[in-house]
Amino acid sequence: MEITHFSDGTIGYEYDGRQFRFNPDQQLSEHFTLREMLRSRYAEERGILNVPQEEGIIEALRILCQQVLEPLRQALGQPVLISSGYRTECGNYCVGGVSNSQHVRGEAADIYCQCQNDARVIYDYIAAHLPYDQLILEHRRRWGSWWVHVSYTTRKALRRQAFTQER
Numbered sequence: 278m279e280i281t282h283f284s285d286g287t288i289g290y291e292y293d294g295r296q297f298r299f300n301p302d303q304q305l306s307e308h309f310t311l312r313e314m315l316r317s318r319y320a321e322e323r324g325i326l327n328v329p330q331e332e333g334i335i336e337a338l339r340i341l342c343q344q345v346l347e348p349l350r351q352a353l354g355q356p357v358l359i360s361s362g363y364r365t366e367c368g369n370y371c372v373g374g375v376s377n378s379q380h381v382r383g384e385a386a387d388i389y390c391q392c393q394n395d396a397r398v399i400y401d402y403i404a405a406h407l408p409y410d411q412l413i414l415e416h417r418r419r420w421g422s423w424w425v426h427v428s429y430t431t432r433k434a435l436r437r438q439a440f441t442q443e444r
């Protein structure tokens with residue numbers, strides 16, 4: 278996919294016959310930019326850009342920031358680091374994401390946590406105070422990593438499913 282960088286800071290490309298053009302540095306909410314939600318270590322390692330391949334992705338990411346991530350950030354009073362927001366279908370498959378993942382719709386984000394306690398604080402806060410569709414406290418024993426997956430959607434009623442997943 279060929280990406281054009283315009284002098285006004287926007288980027289443009291064509292995917293599947295559709296034209297996309299947007300500014301990756303736009304704020305989605307006070308503390309979150311679109312660029313943070315498009316960051317992908319998988320894509321960076323391969324020198325490709327992780328950019329939306331469907332209409333409505335940026336809007337879904339904006340709503341996720343405004344409804345969940347920004348209120349969380351304000352309540353914690355410290356940065357909330359996103360390790361994975363939007364993923365392309367292919368990128369999601371390659372990082373081992375579940376098929377049908379809400380990351381592919383721009384409806385989910387993984388919040389990086391330094392330790393189990395940080396993950397628990399974030400998980401508990403969202404569960405008690407914020408709207409969400411799915412909330413998962415995730416742990417990978419092999420790497421000792423912790424993160425909180427949270428999703429939000431306007432396509433259907435929020436399921437409010439919250440659980441812990443250790444692998």
Ligand SMILES: [Zn+2]
Binds near residue numbers: 380385386426427
């Ligand atoms: Zn996730």
